[in-house]
Each structure stands twice: as C-alpha cells, then as structure tokens.
Amino acid sequence: MSITLYVPRDSAALAVGADQVAERIRAEASARGVEISIIRNGSRGMIWLEPLVEVETDEGRLAYGPVTADQVPSLFDAGFLTGGDHPLAHGPTEDIAFFKRQTRLTFARCGLTDPLSLAAYRAHGGLVGLERALTMTPEAILETVTQSGLRGRGGAGFPTGIKWRTVYEAQGPRKYIVCNADEGDSGTFSDRMIMEGDPFLLLEGMILAGIAVGAEKGYIYLRSEYPHAIDTMNRAIRILKDNNILGDDLLNAHKAFDVEVRVGAGAYVCGEETALLDSLEGKRGVVRAKPPLPAHRGLFGCPTVINNVISLASVPIILAQGADFYRDFGMGRSRGTIPIQLAGNVRHGGLFEAGFGMTLGEIIEEIGGGTASGRPVKAVQVGGPLGAYFPPALFDTPFDYEAFAARDGLIGHAGIVVFDDSVDMLAQARFAFEFCAIESCGKCTPCRIGAVRGVELADKAQSDIAASGDPAPHYAIMRDLCETMKFGSLCALGGFTPYPVLSALNHFPEDFSGEPRRQAAE
C-alpha cells in the first residue's frame, strides 16, 4: 500500500530546501523499495518548522520538521512512514500548540491540500460559498458581506460590504474587480501564502465580488517579487476556465467573469490603490487625489472594487457559513479573524490566524516564543514599514484596529517584525525615511523632499553621537519634519512614515542620546 507524504511547495519552504527534501525522500523510498506518493501542499504556516514533512497515518497526519535532505535517511531508519519517533517528530500536525490555538477560517485549507487540485478544493468546502451566492440576489450578497463586519485587510480597514455596495450602486459602462496582491509591507506574507497555497479561494472571492457588484472582469495586480505566486495563480485561472467556473457562463448560471494576472514592476507605492490603478492602466504608479473614489471612477474611469487578497479570500466562508458565523469572532469593531504574520527575530515565525483581540504580548511571547536569538525582545514593528515600533511596555495592546490607533500605531496588513536588544532604533528611524525616499512616487514635496531630509538628519545625529556632541537639535527638526509629512502628504507613504520614526523617538530615547551604546562600548 502506498504511503502519502506532504512536502510543501510554498516559497518559504522552497527557500529552506523543500525541493531537495522531496527529491531525497523519493530517492530513498525507491532505494528501499517502499511505495510512496508525495503531495506538494501549501504551507501550514509554521515556517520555523519548514520544510515540514507530513506523513499520512492511521492516527492522522504526523509532522516532522525542519527536515534537511541529509536527515531523510535517518527518518526512514526511524520508521517515520509509520509514525516512528525521531528528534524531528512533532506528533499530529494539528496538535502542535501553534496550530491548535488558531482559528483557521481563511487559511482552513492552506497546507492541507495540493493547491491546484480542484477536486481537493471541493472536497474541503471550496465553492460552497459561490454555489450559495448563485441562488442569492446581489442585494442579499452585499447584505451578508456587510453584516459579517469584514474590514479591508490591506491596511486601511474599510468595511468591505460598504465598498462593494458603492460599486454596485455606481453607474458605468462596465465595472472591475481588482485584487491588490502587491503585498509590499515588510514582515507580511499572508497574501503570498494564499495565492501559493489556496489560489482557488482567492478566485472564488473575486467571482463573488463580481457577482455582487455586476463586474465581469477582474485583475490580480501581483508583485514581481512573487514568481511562484504568479505561476500558481495563472495555473489556477486556467483550471477554473477549463472547468467552466471562470468564463462566459460560469457554472451555467448565466453569469460571466474572467480574471487576469498583471505583474507589478517593483514599486512599493503601487500597493496604494490609486497608484495601482494607474499602473494597471500602463502608467507611472503615481497616487491619484481622491475624490473620485475608485468605487466611482476607478480602473479606466469605471466603478472598481479594489480589495486586498485576504479581504477577498475571506468572503467565500462568509457566504458559505453566514455573516453571523464570521462576525462572532473578534472584538469591538474588528470582526472575524486576522492572519497574523510573525517575522524577523522570533522563535516561532509564521502565520497565525486568530480572532481579533489577543494582546501583542500573548502573540509575541506565547505564540512566537520570544526571539530566535534568545535575547530579550526590545521592539516590534507592527503593520509594515509604515507601522509603529512598540516596546514591551505596550504589549498589553489588543490586536484590534482601534486599540492600535489609540496608541499611535496601526495593524496594517498584520505583519509583526520582532527585534532583539541588539537593534539600534536610530538606525531603524533612518531606514524608515530612507525607504520612503526610495519609494516615494514624487507627487508631494513633504514626502519626496522630507524623506531625504530625514535621512540627512538621522546621519547628522549619528555623527554627533559618535563625536560625543549633542544630537538633540536634530530631533527637534525631525519631529517638525514628521508633522509636515503627516499633514502635507497625499497618501500614507509620506503620511505614515512618521509612525516608525516618532515611535522610535518616543519609546526608545536611549538609542537617540548615544549614552547606553557608549557605555556598552566601554
């Protein structure tokens, strides 16, 4: 009897040798005359255990990881094909504490199946939402999405149902669904994991959006840094077309919807929705002034839904299980679940989906297990390069849009980057300015020039510290500059760069005076 193994094909697994592991398992099995079949699944999200090899046994799927190709023979020797014990064994995958504590709604299937098996997608609850929606009126779909409380996962947290309704009610020669798969925020990878690990889910979400608002064409604007996601999405689109789930008469329901992948070209600002639309139109990715909203005049001047990958991928389960089911998770005005991405210097890095409301401390200490280096946590940056740095003193902040805003931070796309005590926060503040300078679209002066000035100020402060001078005057100007950027920028690139800068200044003053570092050097 053939034994089934799973070796992920997610980029993060490939980055740490999953292909070599799969190859070695095949070679070893054939040398030992054992019949196996390997499914290349998505990732379960426990990236620190990648490559995570799973073996299908009578007791369910058992996990071994992180496996290197060299360790494969010893796994065979230990009888891992029948659940044999080994130093890399973790028991049933779904009993691993990191996994067990999650509420996996959007990521329910990710890592479970071959991402491009439509049969597996159906077998695990795929297309239920779409089939239900096809029996509903657009009004009823819009109402369900609105009632679910789903807010955009791209960063701004705007209610998805309201956005869709605006497009539904808007008049135009045609309408578009645009999926924002630019995922530029450092420390985030949930969009990538869905596209590589459960691509049909995203497409189902886009079709649902199309049916709800009356759009027949969708684009996925996908960053060029994600070649595997591009390939997987293109193949998934082909498969759905061949199966009449995308096309002129999808599921014979007299509705048409088509999707195309468009590849970005390495510009962070193109994740901003209006810059993205300009880029899709073949122009420079320059931010547009609003109004008009994309919902009224978006792509090629037509009413356009533009949503993040996770926003769209959360809709199928809402349609399948109902608005109440989804809304019952979460806290306050942050409803449902959020895929938190733990990254950087963290012991258990990966994707953790949970209802809103856990505290930052629980997430970093209990789930993340502290730093990878074993040193104390000094700072965490939440929400990408425009997000604030939080010190452990603020770890009681619950993961909730409003709670973060109240502490001058943002959830953004829910990435958390952990730093240990070797980080220099002045250098991080400098980097925030540098990044803004590199990626600015150039439209507003405070962003374009201010960011460059910010880098210079950080450099001057640094050299004053090195020369035992007083850097304080530079910080006064830096704060002033941040005010100007905050209020004089058209979009959040210039407008939010002050978040990392000011949070670093406010919460880690010791790094800006030079005192402790000079002491440490003595």
Place this chain on the structure above:
Amino acid sequence: MAAADEIQSAQQATARAIAGAHSHREGALLPILHAVQEEFGCIPPQTIPAIADVLNLSRAEVHGVVSFYHDFRDTPAGRHVVKLCRAEACQAMGGAALAEQLLEDLDTGWSGTTADGRLTIEPVYCLGLCACAPAAMIDEKPHGRLDAARLTTLLSELAP
C-alpha cells in the same frame, strides 16, 4: 558600425512585434515592457520609439514609465541576479551585515555588477520570506535562513 545598426533595427523590429502582440490588451504597456525585458534582459533605449509608436503614445510617456519602476533596466544585468532583502524582518536577523559583507567581497555596490559580469546584486524590499529571514532570491529561486557561508556556497554553485 553597420553591425551595430543591424542589431538595433532587429531589436526594434522584435520590440514592435512584442508590442503588437499585446496591444489589444487593456493597459498593455507594463506587460509589453516585461516581455521586452524578458527578451533582451533590459529595455534597450532604442526600442522605446517602436513601443511608443505601436501604442500611440509619446516616447516621453514610455520613457517615463520605464524609469518609474525599479524592475526595468536600460542595460542588461549580470549573468545571475541576486536580490537581497533589505527590509525590516531581514534586518532583524542580520541581513544588513550579510549584505554589507557580500558587497565588499564582490567589490561592488547595490545594483552593481561584478567586474566579470557574473553577478548583479539588487536590493529588494521584502520577498515574503520574512519568517525565514534573512532572505534572497537568486535567479527567481527563493532562499531563506541565510548566513555568509550559505550565501557564499549558493553563489559558488551558480554557473559561471
């Protein structure tokens, strides 16, 4: 000279054909530029008039788009492209020191190409490999949990 002219006009003809093949698409310029760069390893400046002509745009418009995006280059890269992540999660795991060391060893700078034309080192801001940082992409292949030794090995394994 004549040979160079011939290459130029062949490139222009190819660029025109590529542009023509995509011109029916909505917002065709980015797909065209990607395809042209795929073909030539860069967007040769002399192909810009041909692309502009097919799309009925001005040269300045096409040039403006090419120059806006970090991905598009006007001269070909080295034989291998190494994209090293400079963003925060990789910084938290020693990415900056790793990059500094590599650039020093190769005697080049960001976006520079080694003297032998073998390697181009490009900065990238997040590869989505932030939970296995520091990360890089070498010729479209992802690599994580890098350290100096591992990076050196990977680079030495590349074709000359």
